[in-house]
Amino acid sequence: MKNIYLKLVCFIAGYRYAILKNYDGYSQRKIGVLAISMMFPVGIYALDGWLVSRNICQASIGEAVTSSLVAAGFIFLLEKAIVMTKVSLGLSIFRIAVACGLSFIGAIGLMIDLFHQDVDRQLAVMQQGKNVEYAKIVADKHKKEIADMDRSLAMYLAQYKKFSELAISEPSNVNDPGVGRKTRYYEQQRDITESRFLKPLRAKRDSLVTVMAGEVEKEAKIQEGKVGLLTRIQALFDFSFATGFGRLLCFVCLGVLLGLELMVLALKNGMRKSAFERDEDDYNDKHEQRSQDGKNNRNKNGHMSMTYPLHIAHQ
Known part of the structure; x- marks a missing residue:
């Protein structure tokens, strides 16, 4: 079991x-710890790739598996390169920078x-806010037409009320209002005002309002179809950074991923x-020295010097 x-x-x-x-047990345990720590970020990003592809981008199962x-x-x-490489300051800075970017994503x-x-x-x-903005744009586009209709409606409505008031104020005698010649005339003018002007204008205005509402609804459907990953990211930031708890949650999530990303680097250096590592470093130093000596000999003697290094650790 140990061999497996x-x-x-x-x-x-x-x-x-x-x-x-x-090699001794510590050498084997350290390589084991590094290998296990490699798999934590690998598993997290495999899950992340699946979730983003499947649930956010609405990808097929095959596409989600591929992304994962x-x-x-x-x-x-990336982690394997850190394990197999002698860590330097430059490599550490590069790995930390890459870890910050990947953890953010x-x-x-x-x-x-x-x-x-x-x-x-x-x-x-956000969609409701965009609908309100577009509704204002549509209203501004038809503002003059609506205003003209409203003025005409106000004028004809004033006439209608005036004829209605005159029609009921004509007395047939001192104590009894009746239906005289003037009353019938005012009633006729009131009905003409309503049928020829008020009703058509109201219908035209209602029709225009319906058209305007249709334009807003059409634009809303177009905007809903444009909801993609960037829009969702914007919604996430708007939602998260609206409260202190949301901001804290973002930083905690980012910190956990960053810690997993840098675990291999921290363990290898810590x-x-x-x-095993000392022997590997000695071999690499000797091989590098032989290569440098061979290069110096070629430069000095003008011919190629062949060296055949012995690989002790890697295939």
Whole structure:
């Protein structure tokens, strides 16, 4: 069982089992710790790639699996390079910079999926705001036409009320208002005002308002169809940074991913160097020195000097 575990660790970390099995327990344990720590960010980004592709981008199962494998493979190769390379200050700075960028992207994907209901509500609020803005644009476009109709309606409505008041104020005698010749005339003028002017104008205005509402609804459907990943990211930031708790949650999520990203680098630098690593460094230093000597000899003698290094750790 131990041999199987060590073979698996060597496969993940990129070392030869035939070499590592001959070293002490600490050397084997350190490579095991590094190999296991590699798989945490690999698993997180595999999940992140699947969730973003499947639930946010509405990709098919095959496309989501492909995205998940690509994300996991990229992180695996990146972490493996850190494990197999002698870490320098420049490499550490580069890895930290890459980790910050990848953690930011990964945190966005995870939070959009985990809090999709809140993001959807924020999208609805954003869409409502856009609808109100477009409604104002449509209203401004038809503002003059609506204003002319309203003035005409006010004028004819005033005439209608005037004829109605005159029609009921004509007395047939001192104490009894009746229907005389003037009353019938005012009633006729009131009915003409209503049928020829008020009703057509109201119908025309209602029709225009219906057209305007249709334009707003059509634009709203177009905007709903344009909701993509960038829009969801904007909704996430609007929702998250609206409250202190939301901001704290964002930073916690980002910090967790960043910690997982830098775990391999921290362990490789923080744990004491093993006998295996010392032998590997000695071999690399000697090989580099031989290469440099060979280059100097070629420059000095004008011919090629052949060296054949012995690979002790990597295939």
